[in-house]
Amino acid sequence: MSDSRFSSPSSDRPTFDVVGIGNALVDVIAHASDDFLVGHDLVKGAMTLIETERAVELYGALSGAVEMSGGSAANTMCGIASFRGKAAYIGKVDDDDLGQVFGHDMRAVGVAFPGELSKQSVPTGRCVIVVTPDAERTMNTFLGVSSTLGVDDLDESVIAAGQVLYMEGYLFDRDPAKAAFRRAADVAHTHGRTVSLTLSDSFCVDRHREDFRGLVADSVDLLFGNEDELLSLYELTDFDEAVAALRAECSTGVITRGAAGCVVVTRDELIEVPAVPVDRVVDTTGAGDLFAAGFLHGYTTGADLAECGRLGSIAAAEVISHVGPRPLVELHTLRDDD
Amino acid sequence: MSDSRFSSPSSDRPTFDVVGIGNALVDVIAHASDDFLVGHDLVKGAMTLIETERAVELYGALSGAVEMSGGSAANTMCGIASFRGKAAYIGKVDDDDLGQVFGHDMRAVGVAFPGELSKQSVPTGRCVIVVTPDAERTMNTFLGVSSTLGVDDLDESVIAAGQVLYMEGYLFDRDPAKAAFRRAADVAHTHGRTVSLTLSDSFCVDRHREDFRGLVADSVDLLFGNEDELLSLYELTDFDEAVAALRAECSTGVITRGAAGCVVVTRDELIEVPAVPVDRVVDTTGAGDLFAAGFLHGYTTGADLAECGRLGSIAAAEVISHVGPRPLVELHTLRDDD
Numbered sequence: 001m002s003d004s005r006f007s008s009p010s011s012d013r014p015t016f017d018v019v020g021i022g023n024a025l026v027d028v029i030a031h032a033s034d035d036f037l038v039g040h041d042l043v044k045g046a047m048t049l050i051e052t053e054r055a056v057e058l059y060g061a062l063s064g065a066v067e068m069s070g071g072s073a074a075n076t077m078c079g080i081a082s083f084r085g086k087a088a089y090i091g092k093v094d095d096d097d098l099g100q101v102f103g104h105d106m107r108a109v110g111v112a113f114p115g116e117l118s119k120q121s122v123p124t125g126r127c128v129i130v131v132t133p134d135a136e137r138t139m140n141t142f143l144g145v146s147s148t149l150g151v152d153d154l155d156e157s158v159i160a161a162g163q164v165l166y167m168e169g170y171l172f173d174r175d176p177a178k179a180a181f182r183r184a185a186d187v188a189h190t191h192g193r194t195v196s197l198t199l200s201d202s203f204c205v206d207r208h209r210e211d212f213r214g215l216v217a218d219s220v221d222l223l224f225g226n227e228d229e230l231l232s233l234y235e236l237t238d239f240d241e242a243v244a245a246l247r248a249e250c251s252t253g254v255i256t257r258g259a260a261g262c263v264v265v266t267r268d269e270l271i272e273v274p275a276v277p278v279d280r281v282v283d284t285t286g287a288g289d290l291f292a293a294g295f296l297h298g299y300t301t302g303a304d305l306a307e308c309g310r311l312g313s314i315a316a317a318e319v320i321s322h323v324g325p326r327p328l329v330e331l332h333t334l335r336d337d338d
Numbered sequence: 339m340s341d342s343r344f345s346s347p348s349s350d351r352p353t354f355d356v357v358g359i360g361n362a363l364v365d366v367i368a369h370a371s372d373d374f375l376v377g378h379d380l381v382k383g384a385m386t387l388i389e390t391e392r393a394v395e396l397y398g399a400l401s402g403a404v405e406m407s408g409g410s411a412a413n414t415m416c417g418i419a420s421f422r423g424k425a426a427y428i429g430k431v432d433d434d435d436l437g438q439v440f441g442h443d444m445r446a447v448g449v450a451f452p453g454e455l456s457k458q459s460v461p462t463g464r465c466v467i468v469v470t471p472d473a474e475r476t477m478n479t480f481l482g483v484s485s486t487l488g489v490d491d492l493d494e495s496v497i498a499a500g501q502v503l504y505m506e507g508y509l510f511d512r513d514p515a516k517a518a519f520r521r522a523a524d525v526a527h528t529h530g531r532t533v534s535l536t537l538s539d540s541f542c543v544d545r546h547r548e549d550f551r552g553l554v555a556d557s558v559d560l561l562f563g564n565e566d567e568l569l570s571l572y573e574l575t576d577f578d579e580a581v582a583a584l585r586a587e588c589s590t591g592v593i594t595r596g597a598a599g600c601v602v603v604t605r606d607e608l609i610e611v612p613a614v615p616v617d618r619v620v621d622t623t624g625a626g627d628l629f630a631a632g633f634l635h636g637y638t639t640g641a642d643l644a645e646c647g648r649l650g651s652i653a654a655a656e657v658i659s660h661v662g663p664r665p666l667v668e669l670h671t672l673r674d675d676d
Contacts (some may be wrong), residue, residue: 023355030446064416064443064664067405078402097435097461105402108368123435 014193017085017300018154019162019183021154022073023146023171024091025125026098027285027325042130047139047201049173050128055142058128066327067106068324070127071146071198073168075286075325079315080291081110082331085300088091088112094145098124108324113157118145129285131323137285141170141240150176151183156227159184159192163218163300164222168190169200170230172208172215185297198292199225201231207232214225218313222252222299224292230255230261243270254309261313264305273309276317286325294331311335339342342507350530350590354450354593355638357500359410359492359522360431361484361509361580363463364436365623368400368536370468375476380468385477388466393480395467405436406662407443408465410538412508417631417653419448423638426450432483436462447664448511452493455639456483467623469661475623478479479508484594488514489521491639497522498529501638504630507567509645510553523557530638534631538574547571553573560590560637568593579609586607592647593631599651603644609645614655622665628653632669649673 037044040058050058052145059065078086089106093099106113125144149171159165161166163186171177185195197220197252199205206213212233214224223246227239230253234245243325246253247265255264261274294315298308314334318327344485351675375382388396393475397403415425427444431437433455440462444451461480467475487509490554503526509515512651523533535558537543543550550571552562561584565577584591585603586675599612631655636646656665 059442060445061445064407065439065446069402099401101405104397106403107398108403243460248569324404 001044014163015086015161016088016158016163017166018077018080018166018296019088019159020077020168021090021171021180022168023071023125023141023143024074024093024102024304025127025141025146026102026112027070027127028065028067029127029129029285029323030065030133032062032132036061036130037132042138042140044132045142046203047170048172050142051311052142055128055140058140061131062128066323067101068326069102069143070285070325071102072198072289073166074102074106075289075294076166076293077111078106078109078326079290079331080328081298083293083297083311083315083335085297085334086115087164090115090149090158092118092145092149092153094118094120094122096124097118098126101200109317112158115153120145120148122148124162126261127220130274131285135283135320137283141222147171147174147177153181154187156187159187160193160222162188162193162298163310164194164196166296167197169198169204169212170287172212173204175328175333178211180220181215186300187217189219194221195219196222196224196296198278198288199223199229199233201230203231205232210237213246217249220250222254223250224256224288224295226256226258226288252305252316254295256288262291262309265311266305269305271306271309271332273306273313276313276320278317281320283323284320286319287316289325290319290327308330342528344353353424353499354426354496354501356415356418356502356504356590356634357428357497358411358415358504358506359428359487359518360506360507361463361479361481362431362440363407363465363479364405364440365408365410365465365467366397366403366405367467367469367623367661368403370400370470372469372470374399375470378480379521380476382463382470383474384475385479385508385653386482389620390480391465391545393464393478398596404661405439406664407440408623408663409440410439410508410627411504412538413627413632414442414504414631415449416444416664417669418449418635420628420651421631421635421649422670426452426500428453428492430456430487430491432456432458432460432462432538434462436464444457444510450496452495452496453661458486460485460486462641465666466558469621469623472545473619473621473658475555475621476641485509485512485515489518492518492522492525494525498531500526500531502532502534502634503534504634505533507536507542507550510550510602516549518524519553523553527557532559533557534560534562536633537559537567537571540566542572545585555587560592562590562592562594562626562633564594564596564626590643592633592650594626600629600647602647604643607643609644609647611644611651614651616655616659619658621661622658624657625654627663628665630656643668
């Protein structure tokens with residue numbers, strides 16, 4: 001429950017602004033109607049974990065698709081690099097075509113991706129994303145090798161070298177990853193770093209509520225989530241009560257509320273930041289990931305919390321204006337103070 | 339040199355409007371500057387064949403990319419399906435991720451793709467496409483297993499079942515494929531079908547001019563090409579002379595001229611068809627492929643040659659308005675006579 005941003009600095013100057021840990025996935029993006037969701041029992045807007053058979057069935061039923069690298073924390077690290085911040089990523093891919101694609105796209109934007117390709121012959125994970133005409137995305141994730149990440153896959157020197165550790169709640173669906181998160185948080189705190197977590201998905205929070213609660217209370221300095229996820233975490237229905245619960249446990253909380261912007265809370269402050277309006281929302285994939293990228297870039301470059309929220313909103317607005325979960329323009333060019 | 343559209347019909351009614359044969363490729367599309375082309379000795383607008391090492395080098399130097407199914411004749415077959423025509427495709431992919439992607443995307447739009455996945459452990463071919471700010475695409479093709487297509491890979495019952503056989507000149511870079519083209523043309527003619535060919539690329543024509551000349555003179559009823567390709571075929575510099583040479587050898591020729599539209603020539607007619615204007619050209623990848631799709635759809639549904647050209651222009655205009663080589667809207671909805 002320390003806030004290492006304000007604790008005594010580590011003896012080492014951090015090499016990276018942020019080190020992310022998450023499910024390394026390639027997105028398979030296809031457009032479909034609302035009827036398609038109903039016909040395939042898909043819950044609009046949710047992320048559902050699927051096994052091989054279901055992945056094959058869904059993919060087979062979809063129209064022509066586009067493949068591009070995704071993964072929540074990976075998108076966030078790419079966003080930070082696009083702001084010209086320094087990011088590193090820990091996540092597992094196989095030595096197959098999609099694993100090669102994932103690694104290429106991380107390195108191409110300048111994110112350090114020090115892991116080796118897995119030789120376990122478990123395929124690289126993929127997220128089959130159905131985009132409906134209202135631009136909502138419904139995600140069906142076949143985790144593949146990504147979900148086998150455990151303590152042994154952590155490069156502790158990388159974690160120690162990051163000013164902020166950023167962990168993706170999606171990965172928290174498997175026990176080895178839970179152990180890895182606790183270990184990663186310990187390593188970060190030992191080196192005087194800030195530990196952040198994104199809750200990722202209200203269903204994921206629901207499946208692992210007690211573990212999430214324990215992690216947040218014991219180890220998280222900076223928590224990201226949306227309104228649904230926060231309410232699920234504390235099993236509350238009132239937003240203000242949930243915010244109060246969060247403030248008692250975590251030094252900084254950042255709650256996104258879609259088009260209503262975000263709320264940043266500390267023990268002493270509550271700051272509301274409006275969303276950046278966009279002409280047309282094309283695909284909301286990556287909105288939360290890029291919000292976190294902007295916020296973290298501000299956070300690691302000394303901006304105040306309102307400015308962190310503003311940078312988050314700028315990055316989210318860019319990514320929802322086009323298909324795909326990663327920015328198409330250099331985000332640093334969108335900062336009007338540059 | 340027969341024109342089977344007007345010859346006595348085969349005893350079998352065709353199952354498919356068009357059967358395409360080509361290099362089965364997945365496109366890897368990335369944006370880069372003109373300086374990138376210069377720095378990597380790339381000839382803007384051309385298609386260059388590359389080997390593994392060069393493919394790795396170029397891919398490594400490019401920024402984040404998007405993967406989507408491509409391949410010239412494959413794009414054309416998808417366009418025909420998008421007009422609600424019936425298309426089949428013959429081309430080779432490996433049993434790897436990209437091969438799965440390719441097969442999915444063909445079947446998803448309703449193109450029959452009867453081939454089995456190759457077990458040769460030669461990877462699925464890919465085309466690394468660099469899109470410059472002027473929307474021009476420069477293609478670097480690692481052919482992989484696609485270029486191993488030979489006579490044994492032809493399903494003659496499929497070729498016999500197609501009203502038009504459509505062969506992609508790009509495939510003509512290897513001897514086994516040349517033999518396969520001659521065999522496929524023979525099978526088609528035996529069943530009273532029309533044989534068409536697209537020249538694909540002036541450099542490819544230049545590499546294999548005599549073989550192309552022989553194929554056109556002996557076997558092709560309907561030839562597609564652009565101005566550069568036609569001039570290269572006959573080693574001429576004057577367009578009118580090249581058109582005259584084509585008319586002497588081939589019953590129907592369709593020459594595209596970019597924004598200037600196309601010229602359709604038969605022994606008796608010369609028809610000029612204007613291009614359909616577009617608000618903004620985003621990516622010219624697939625322009626020629628989709629032009630052929632529209633033309634062939636008209637041709638196989640009894641339209642006159644001017645209308646065939648108009649349908650080609652409509653399809654080409656759609657595909658150059660967005661990133662990617664295949665239509666994003668159902669092309670049949672763009673026919674104003676529907």
